[in-house]
Amino acid sequence: MKQKITDTTAIYKGIFDMVRCIPKGRVTSYGAIAKAMGLKSGARMVGRAMGFVRGEKPPVPVQRVVNSSGHLSGDDGTRQKKLEAEGVQVKNGRVVAFNQLFWNPLDEIEF
Template sequence: MKQKITNTTDIYKGIFDIVRCVPKGRVTTYGAVAKAMGLKSGARMVGRAMGFVNGEKPAVPVQRVVNSSGHLSGDNGTREKKLAAEGIQVKNGKIVDFKKLFWDPVTEIEL
């Protein structure tokens, strides 16, 4: 049985580890990461964690995490450029072919 994580630092570490698993050219959502972590209604916590990725080693590909409809949030210009470098198209702030590019950590990695 999984041990429930209650320490914010440990929760953020788990979130970062999941986001690092998102393959280049794919995207996931804040809610999918939260679900993989076992965080009920934790999408906001995942979003908050993404604000603390600077200086993390290895780097956390925050650009690969979007909202549940495929829209970018935060610094869209920088994120859009990073996604484009990975071959992901963004139109009007939304991932083109979002459903096709969606990566679900619950089914893709063993937690």
């Protein structure tokens, strides 16, 4: 049985570590990260964590985490530019070919 983590700092560190595993040119969703981590508060907690990545070493590629329909939530254009630099097409704020580019941590990472 997995040990339940209740310390927010430890949870955020785990989220950051998982996001760092997303390959360039791929994307995942807040919910997929939450599910892989077993977080009951789910996607919202992952979204909150993404707001605290500034200054993290190594950097956290927050641009690779989008909502469940492939939309860039709260993007000021920076995330789209970073994704496009990695070869990911974004049209009208949504990742083109989202299903083909989707990276599922449950399939990609051994737990």
